[in-house]
Amino acid sequence: MSTNAQETDQSKVMEALYWWGIPTLFRCPNDTGLDDCDIALVGVPHSSGNGTTERDQHLGPRAVRDMSAYARRVHGQFEFSPWDTCRIKDVGDVALPEAMDNEKCIERITDYFKKLDAAGIPPVSIGGDHAITGGILQGIAGKDSVLTSGQKAALLHFDAHTDTFHNLDHFMGAKKSAAHWGSYLVRQGQVDASKSVQIGIRGNPRTTDWLAPSYELGYEVITKARFDEEGIDASIDLINDRIGDAPLYVTFDLDCLDPTIAPGVSNLEPGCEGFKVDQVMKILRSLRGKNIIGGDVVCIMPTKDYPNKITAQVAAAVMFEMICLIADKKRAFT
Numbered sequence: 001m002s003t004n005a006q007e008t009d010q011s012k013v014m015e016a017l018y019w020w021g022i023p024t025l026f027r028c029p030n031d032t033g034l035d036d037c038d039i040a041l042v043g044v045p046h047s048s049g050n051g052t053t054e055r056d057q058h059l060g061p062r063a064v065r066d067m068s069a070y071a072r073r074v075h076g077q078f079e080f081s082p083w084d085t086c087r088i089k090d091v092g093d094v095a096l097p098e099a100m101d102n103e104k105c106i107e108r109i110t111d112y113f114k115k116l117d118a119a120g121i122p123p124v125s126i127g128g129d130h131a132i133t134g135g136i137l138q139g140i141a142g143k144d145s146v147l148t149s150g151q152k153a154a155l156l157h158f159d160a161h162t163d164t165f166h167n168l169d170h171f172m173g174a175k176k177s178a179a180h181w182g183s184y185l186v187r188q189g190q191v192d193a194s195k196s197v198q199i200g201i202r203g204n205p206r207t208t209d210w211l212a213p214s215y216e217l218g219y220e221v222i223t224k225a226r227f228d229e230e231g232i233d234a235s236i237d238l239i240n241d242r243i244g245d246a247p248l249y250v251t252f253d254l255d256c257l258d259p260t261i262a263p264g265v266s267n268l269e270p271g272c273e274g275f276k277v278d279q280v281m282k283i284l285r286s287l288r289g290k291n292i293i294g295g296d297v298v299c300i301m302p303t304k305d306y307p308n309k310i311t312a313q314v315a316a317a318v319m320f321e322m323i324c325l326i327a328d329k330k331r332a333f334t
């Protein structure tokens, strides 16, 4: 090995320590231009889609920029480096100057992601509350989409909650809210519920008919209780059969994880055990080879993220899996 190669390897190890350098997502170049970009990492600093007490979700992108350098790694199971095989940029944040106006913010998020879609660049985003997923998929899925070739997207939705509350006119004032997006995307034609799965739903609900809207829309629902009863392999088979070869979007609400793993999250469900990290990693890795058009990680609450900013680190670990799934598929075709 030459001296230069040794220096390169050393820098990959040493400079990936999280406290080193100016923070960007995974230490990628911060470049808002969309040229020469295979995967775009996007911050969506939005909080007004979930007007409960948990109002600091707009700080998520900054928190994950702080910690994600630590997660700039090779994929141990796939045995490759997405950073070497793809051009991956931190394209910055969606600007949301009307921050307290959810409807205006969702429009801005959609406009932003339409540009990524037009350029054919799959995004991996960090939120932000879960309302962002509605804005993102309005921009990149459905009849005008480049990334889905005009199709509806299949959705794999990790969450403790269904987010399909179309029986509510608004959620604390927000209409295209964190509680509504899973419904209106189906009714508008961006998501094909017949190819989609919601997984991880748990906790004592506020009403006994809490799952009805999801079934009315046509989703498959794997509650956490069903997952525990039927097992992870049966769940993975069901997910993969249902998605098939449809263009797939993965959205990951951190509240699907157990609060001991991800404490800095809005709307925690502490009454029954959430997923372990290894369980969600196994499910995500089972998607290898799928036509993944993008993903997001949402609902991080940096102001509650103690100790060790562990939720930001877990959020980065989930983003890394999404990045690797997309990069692995791209390298298979080059």
Ligand SMILES: [Mn+2]
Pocket: 130, 159, 160, 161, 163, 178, 253
């Ligand atoms: Mn959610």
